[in-house]
Amino acid sequence: MIEIKELHKSYKMGANSLHVLKGLNFSIKEGELVAIMGSSGSGKSTLLNILGMLDEADTGDYTLDGVPIKNLNETKAAKYRNKFLGFIFQSFNLINYKSAMENVALPLYYQKVPRKQREEKALKYLTQVGLKEWAEHLPNELSGGQKQRVAIARAMAAEPKVLLADEPTGALDSKTSYEVMDLIQNINDQGNTILVVTHEEDIAQMCKRIVHLKDGVIVEDKKVEQVRAAQYVQ
Amino acid sequence: MFSRDNWKEIFETIQKNKLRTFLSGFTVALGILIFVVLFGFGNGLINTFDDFFSDDATNVFMVFTGRTTMPYKGYKANRTIEFDNSDIQDIEKNFPLFLEYISPRIIRQDTVAYKNESNSYSTWAVGPSHQFSQMTIMMKGRYLNVMDIENKTKNAVIGRLVEQDLFGAKNSIGKYIDVGGSSYKVIGVFQDDGGDREERNIFIPYTTQQLIEKNTDKVDAMVIGFKPSIGYAGAMAFEKSLDKFIREKKYINPQDQNGIFIRNVADQLKQNQQFARVLQIIVAFVAFGTIIAGIIGISNIMVFVVKERTKELGIRKALGATPKTVISTILLESVFITTISGFVGMLIGIAILGSMGEKLEDFFITNPYIDLPMAIFATIVLIIFGAIAGYVPARRAANIKPIVALRDE
Numbered sequence: 001m002i003e004i005k006e007l008h009k010s011y012k013m014g015a016n017s018l019h020v021l022k023g024l025n026f027s028i029k030e031g032e033l034v035a036i037m038g039s040s041g042s043g044k045s046t047l048l049n050i051l052g053m054l055d056e057a058d059t060g061d062y063t064l065d066g067v068p069i070k071n072l073n074e075t076k077a078a079k080y081r082n083k084f085l086g087f088i089f090q091s092f093n094l095i096n097y098k099s100a101m102e103n104v105a106l107p108l109y110y111q112k113v114p115r116k117q118r119e120e121k122a123l124k125y126l127t128q129v130g131l132k133e134w135a136e137h138l139p140n141e142l143s144g145g146q147k148q149r150v151a152i153a154r155a156m157a158a159e160p161k162v163l164l165a166d167e168p169t170g171a172l173d174s175k176t177s178y179e180v181m182d183l184i185q186n187i188n189d190q191g192n193t194i195l196v197v198t199h200e201e202d203i204a205q206m207c208k209r210i211v212h213l214k215d216g217v218i219v220e221d222k223k224v225e226q227v228r229a230a231q232y233v234q
Numbered sequence: 235m236f237s238r239d240n241w242k243e244i245f246e247t248i249q250k251n252k253l254r255t256f257l258s259g260f261t262v263a264l265g266i267l268i269f270v271v272l273f274g275f276g277n278g279l280i281n282t283f284d285d286f287f288s289d290d291a292t293n294v295f296m297v298f299t300g301r302t303t304m305p306y307k308g309y310k311a312n313r314t315i316e317f318d319n320s321d322i323q324d325i326e327k328n329f330p331l332f333l334e335y336i337s338p339r340i341i342r343q344d345t346v347a348y349k350n351e352s353n354s355y356s357t358w359a360v361g362p363s364h365q366f367s368q369m370t371i372m373m374k375g376r377y378l379n380v381m382d383i384e385n386k387t388k389n390a391v392i393g394r395l396v397e398q399d400l401f402g403a404k405n406s407i408g409k410y411i412d413v414g415g416s417s418y419k420v421i422g423v424f425q426d427d428g429g430d431r432e433e434r435n436i437f438i439p440y441t442t443q444q445l446i447e448k449n450t451d452k453v454d455a456m457v458i459g460f461k462p463s464i465g466y467a468g469a470m471a472f473e474k475s476l477d478k479f480i481r482e483k484k485y486i487n488p489q490d491q492n493g494i495f496i497r498n499v500a501d502q503l504k505q506n507q508q509f510a511r512v513l514q515i516i517v518a519f520v521a522f523g524t525i526i527a528g529i530i531g532i533s534n535i536m537v538f539v540v541k542e543r544t545k546e547l548g549i550r551k552a553l554g555a556t557p558k559t560v561i562s563t564i565l566l567e568s569v570f571i572t573t574i575s576g577f578v579g580m581l582i583g584i585a586i587l588g589s590m591g592e593k594l595e596d597f598f599i600t601n602p603y604i605d606l607p608m609a610i611f612a613t614i615v616l617i618i619f620g621a622i623a624g625y626v627p628a629r630r631a632a633n634i635k636p637i638v639a640l641r642d643e
Binding site for chain 1: 242250635
């Protein structure tokens, strides 16, 4: 699903440049649940931004579902993002004047799906994350965990190839974190490919594979015995 | 770009951001409103100036006498200058090229009575040609004619309101009224656009008035009509040579400011019109200033709106909005708000002008109005500049990377 070869990225900081990613190689197959771990400054967010086409690599190849992601202009990147990727952010990034359902339906709006179908689909995914009753509520009427679940429903709504989660539990307490992870595991069980960036060991252990980044290189890439989050959730 | 879905998205955004919508709409509406009202007042000002002069002919000089303040050719200062009938004839003889008509004018205040009704009116002792200088319009009967002057008849032409005051609804023609102790026959009734005051005047033959005043040949003032064909420059030249002629005849120092006075209506009209034009230019300048202020206002709001929405736009881009969609959404929203509120402001402004009418006449503003094309033009200018003002920040917002926009807190 995802193929990365010799990926380099550096940022210019005034006179000197900061080499953040130093030639990364790895691939992710369909249906995997991968945690990318590393301390701050290890380059994990940069990697995620490149994978999410929110940022561009300096050199190296990136292939997503057989499509080479290269020399994209803004319009093309937007279309690929819409088609291939679903985003889950640490700070949820819901649009605060739109209801939960409208937020979930937004990626479909950009896919030019008719309004009625949009609403049906949005409701379907909200039901899947257990928030059917909250469809008409605004984000500020929801708890942090609920907001993140709306964000997950939104990421799912466009039926992307890959879900990218950037510290999805970073703003949540541990109980809510496990609820969110349980949801992510369930989605993964349905066959979706998910990438989770985190620095929390217990969250990483709930994935099926952990890629450890340090100073811009992969220091460890191992399969793990998945810890089910459901056991922490009543 | 104009699909129903798009509009729905825009309406929702507008509805859910009421303060923002109100602020930008209010700025635009207010700008257009002030523009329309100011511009209309400018036109009202011009109307007033036009009205001042439209009831009288403009190809007219009034010549008045005064007291000299300088000695000249053996005559002492402080001498009263008087005109008499010979002056009229001399001017007629000397300026045939310029002159269209000339009439003496002697104004007296008299008590005028008919049966039990009486009142005080101005009686104007004049010649037949005086009718042209005031553009007096006859409602019934006739004006004074040459025979009245020659025969020194006791005929009177009365104003519409004089007839109304003294005769009520009855016809006054052929009736006799008492003017300052003498009996006059009413031969005509006139109206005048100059207003109530002028319609309370009475015209009688100047020769009759002179006869009553101990058979004098003195004349208070002269009303001189010049040929319109001589133009403005010709009128100025005529005024100059007329002034010279009278000063020579009456032995008045050429430098003396007070011996005689010539009031040149055409010159005054021109000056006043110029004054009104300058005023209108100033008003228009201020009005366009408000439009520019409105444009700056809407630009500021747009910059603020885009800034405020940076994060939202980042989210939208992450979810698949292309730069084009982002720009068109912001632009359509801003054009929609400016168009609606611009035309609302315009209509309110026009309604305000319409309701003014004559209410501001005391402030020299009569029937203020604005041509519809002008108002629409100004509104469209504001809409276009509002769109440009929205486009610049919208493009910037559409081009920043979503990752940067998302980080914006």
